[in-house]
Amino acid sequence: MDLEQIRELTANDMKAVNQLIQQQVDSEVSLINQLGFYIVNSGGKRLRPLLTVLASRAMNIDNNDHHTLAAIIEFIHTATLLHDDVVDESTLRRGRETANAIFGNQASVLVGDFLYTRSFQMMVSLQRMQVMSILSEATNQIAEGEVLQLMNCNDPQTSEQRYFDVIYGKTARLFEAATQLAAVLTEQPEPVERAMQNYGKHLGTAFQLADDILDYAAEAGEMGKNVGDDLAEGKPTLPLLYAMWNATDPKQSALIKAAIEEANGMEHLAEIQAIMHQTGALDYTRACADKEVELAIESLSIVPDSPYKEALISLAHMSVERTK
16 A cells, blocks of 8 residues: 555545644634644644554544544644754754744744643543543653753764664654554553554654664755754764764774764765765664564554555555655
């Protein structure tokens, strides 16, 4: 199943989700409307709400609560993007200028806060304490993941485990919540809920690994952000760390170490990319992503066959095959 087929399968659901997002971003404060409209219409893939819809349909949901849940997931994600772009001083996302580049850092942070709080208002409307419990914990862990990433910046001593701790918190945790909560909404038995949770966790991990590969392997026009952004910010992602650990020439390792410590690697981007190819750093990272995809798909073995399950399997494969 390709992405177009998946979009067709979920067209009615996603139309309802998008309408709800537009309604809920509305505010009497004009700046919130302007910035909110800009960010929610900025060409994002809506992957997380799409996962929520597919997982809920695979669980045979018989009401529209999954529309609200999908919008909540997207608001939490969008709030993190607004804050991340301020922290990272980013100027390009999804091929467009970031909100902070247009509206300023203060507005971006505050509208991000609005989206966080709006998402919690919407959680209350579902009247499910377990939903609130999972999402409040997930939101807190996302914040912890972002702080841990900040602590890892400019630290070449970052271990592979610390790297995976970061990507679980900042990316995989929300994927995990999105699919687990589909099982919660449909009151699935604990083994099914755990399977859906694991699917989201492994898919989210694969997605972030692929994203970190793209930072060194894609063109800016393809990926929708500036190539080498992670390098420019001194972020020790797995491809960079692996290249540093496995370079045969100590001077190459020292170059990468200095690039991480001083966040000055952009002038050496081509050389660092060459070291990555020499050491197989991108291949290693891709192998890690492929393993996560396998684990995600294995998690679905307990789920009955359906077009929605097939779509979830296809999305797992697409998470590492994308170019943006």
